[in-house]
Amino acid sequence: MQLSELSRRSGVSAASIKYYLREGLLPPGVTVSARKAEYDEDHLRRLRLIRALLTVGGMSVAQARDVLAASHDPAFDRHTRLGVAQYLLPPHVTAPPEDTPEGATWRERRGEVLTLLRDDLGWQIHDGAPALDALTEALTTLDSLGYATATASLRDYAVALRPIAEKELAIVDEHPAIDEAIEAVVAHTVLYEPVLLSLRRLAHEDVSARLHPPA
Amino acid sequence: MQLSELSRRSGVSAASIKYYLREGLLPPGVTVSARKAEYDEDHLRRLRLIRALLTVGGMSVAQARDVLAASHDPAFDRHTRLGVAQYLLPPHVTAPPEDTPEGATWRERRGEVLTLLRDDLGWQIHDGAPALDALTEALTTLDSLGYATATASLRDYAVALRPIAEKELAIVDEHPAIDEAIEAVVAHTVLYEPVLLSLRRLAHEDVSARLHPPA
Numbered sequence: 385m386q387l388s389e390l391s392r393r394s395g396v397s398a399a400s401i402k403y404y405l406r407e408g409l410l411p412p413g414v415t416v417s418a419r420k421a422e423y424d425e426d427h428l429r430r431l432r433l434i435r436a437l438l439t440v441g442g443m444s445v446a447q448a449r450d451v452l453a454a455s456h457d458p459a460f461d462r463h464t465r466l467g468v469a470q471y472l473l474p475p476h477v478t479a480p481p482e483d484t485p486e487g488a489t490w491r492e493r494r495g496e497v498l499t500l501l502r503d504d505l506g507w508q509i510h511d512g513a514p515a516l517d518a519l520t521e522a523l524t525t526l527d528s529l530g531y532a533t534a535t536a537s538l539r540d541y542a543v544a545l546r547p548i549a550e551k552e553l554a555i556v557d558e559h560p561a562i563d564e565a566i567e568a569v570v571a572h573t574v575l576y577e578p579v580l581l582s583l584r585r586l587a588h589e590d591v592s593a594r595l596h597p598p599a
Numbered sequence: 600m601q602l603s604e605l606s607r608r609s610g611v612s613a614a615s616i617k618y619y620l621r622e623g624l625l626p627p628g629v630t631v632s633a634r635k636a637e638y639d640e641d642h643l644r645r646l647r648l649i650r651a652l653l654t655v656g657g658m659s660v661a662q663a664r665d666v667l668a669a670s671h672d673p674a675f676d677r678h679t680r681l682g683v684a685q686y687l688l689p690p691h692v693t694a695p696p697e698d699t700p701e702g703a704t705w706r707e708r709r710g711e712v713l714t715l716l717r718d719d720l721g722w723q724i725h726d727g728a729p730a731l732d733a734l735t736e737a738l739t740t741l742d743s744l745g746y747a748t749a750t751a752s753l754r755d756y757a758v759a760l761r762p763i764a765e766k767e768l769a770i771v772d773e774h775p776a777i778d779e780a781i782e783a784v785v786a787h788t789v790l791y792e793p794v795l796l797s798l799r800r801l802a803h804e805d806v807s808a809r810l811h812p813p814a
Contacts, residue, residue, distance in 0.1 A: 440744070463811035470800060475793075501801060508808035509801055519797035522790065529655070531786050533794070540766055541791075542798050548759045549802035551752070553810060571746050573800065575737065576756075578690075579748070580799070581792050582734035583757050585685060586716060586724055587764035588788070593723035595768060596678035 387413075390423045394431040401431070407445055409434050409452060433567045437469075441570040447472040455562050462565075466556070467510075469566045473573055477517040486524075493527070494520040500535055505542055552576070602628075605638045609646040616646070622660055624649050624667060648782045652684075656785040662687040670777050677780075681771070682725075684781045688788055692732040701739075708742070709735040715750055720757055767791070 391398045404410040410430055413421030430452075437448040454460055454468040479494075480486040497519055501507040509516065526533055552572055559565040606613045619625040625645055628636030645667075652663040669675055669683040694709075695701040712734055716722040724731065741748055767787055774780040 461811060461813055463807050463813070466807055466811075467804065470803065501805075507801065507805035509804055513801060513804060515797040515800035515804070518793055519801070522793035522797065526786075526790050526794075529786065529790070531783075531790065537766070537770075538794070538798075541763060541795060542802065544759060544763045545795070545799050545802050546806075548756060549799060549806045551755055553803060553806045555752075557810065568746075571741075571744065573803070575741050575744070575746065577796055578733055578737035579741075579753070580756060580760070580795065582730040582737065583753075584760050584764060584795070585730035585788065586722065586728060586734070587757065587760050588685065588768060589682065589724055589728060589730070590716075590722035591761075591764045591768045592678050592681055595772065596676060596681075598676055598678070 385423050386420065387423065390427055390431070394428055394435075396431050396435060404431070404434055407449065409445065409449055429561075429563050433563045436567045436570050440574050441469075441472075442474050442574070443472055451566060455566055462562070465562055466565060466569050469569050470573060471514055473570065475518055476514055477521040479517060479520075489527075490520060490524055493524050496535065497523065497538070500539060501542065504539065507542075548580075600638050601635065602638065605642055605646070609643055609650075611646050611650065619646070619649055622664065624660065624664055644776075644778050648778045651782045651785050655789050656684075656687075657689050657789070658687055666781060670781055677777070680777055681780060681784050684784050685788060686729055688785065690733055691729055692736040694732060694735075704742075705735060705739055708739050711750065712738065712753070715754060716757065719754065722757075763795075 385393070387398055387401060390396075391401055394401075401410065405412060410427060413423040413427065415421050433452075434448060437443045437451055438445070441448075443451070451469045451472055455465045457465075460468075480490050482488075482491065494516060498509070498511070498516065501509050523533055523538075555572065556565050556568045559568050600608070602613055602616060605611075606616055609616075616625065620627060625642060628638040628642065630636050648667075649663060652658045652666055653660070656663075658666070666684045666687055670680045672680075675683075695705050697703075697706065709731060712731065713724070713726065716724055738748055738753075770787065771780050771783045774783050
């Protein structure tokens with residue numbers, strides 16, 4: 385198909401498609417004349433993934449390019465290909481400088497969390513996982529406001545969330561094609577966050593109604 | 600204590616304290632002279648709650664005033680007092696207009712969710728719960744992007760989150776004083792959201808590592 389049809393079928397403007405081609409996010413079509421190229425179903429699927437990375441995932445064009453490069457690098461296994469996509473999703477938290485009291489507390493808290501997840505629960509987590517920084521940031525904020533979280537509570541959260549993660553990864557693995565699997569990772573990770581948080585608040589309401597029935 | 604000491608002990612500026620007094624968020628102190636009033640430990644606790652509502656909870660001054668009014672209204676039981684605080688926490692989603700196709704789809708989806716939670720799971724949920732709107736918004740967004748969520752998956756999420764909610768409400772109930780309990784509701788609801796979301800991503804990493812071990 386020509387660029388105009390690719391645009392019509394994908395819902396992505398011709399200008400955006402040309403931009404993705406220039407930036408190397410979309411592989412070039414087959415040249416049929418000096419001013420024309422042919423595109424196929426793979427381009428359509430790739431466009432869908434690009435839009436998921438940029439729009440749903442909130443990635444920059446450079447981050448999306450990294451995900452796409454990793455997804456086709458034969459040196460990487462499937463775990464790494466999917467992992468690159470997850471690692472590049474926001475938020476990315478910056479640790480406080482190491483030589484400050486906040487930095488020391490932060491690193492200590494991060495170490496405790498990693499010990500809990502890896503040694504106690506046996507989770508296979510990379511030391512550089514951005515979610516580990518986001519978790520540490522949330523916990524040190526809680527600590528500083530006087531709502532310190534006991535390791536036992538954190539353990540309860542982790543144990544309760546593990547079966548959810550298993551079900552979600554099973555959905556991702558229904559897509560053997562890597563582009564579709566990465567799209568599923570981005571969409572499920574990001575779009576289910578409000579689902580989880582709203583359901584938690586509704587569960588609070590139910591538990592509270594049972595604990596405090598009207599007189 | 601005088602206003603200057605109240606400011607020093609609470610860490611809230613004298614100007615902010617005067618503003619909260621004017622707006623009726625903080626009850627007046629006992630007048631000891633034309634220009635002086637005495638404050639006590641209740642004022643200190645109330646200031647802590649006000650800051651939690653405004654800063655952690657992201658509420659407007661008017662919303663915080665509503666929470667404080669409800670928390671001391673003898674007509675309300677504990678469930679309602681805590682519920683008002685949760686209902687006023689962001690986000691507040693606006694439904695699309697009823698007479699549009701989006702509005703009709705939205706209302707249908709909302710009805711399905713309410714049926715699942717109330718009739719299937721037996722949850723005691725108020726029809727006007729803002730989290731129900733936030734959940735509907737997230738699900739219709741997923742639907743429109745082609746990632747429709749099966750009712751069975753939603754049920755799995757709800758069932759997995761219920762024990763977390765029970766543990767969290769138990770922590771809130773460790774505070775019999777209503778001001779402290781409301782502070783705990785706000786702090787736990789909001790500040791634990793990034794904890795939950797980061798732990799979910801870490802659980803994904805572990806599950807993925809097991810599903811796809813390096814060759």
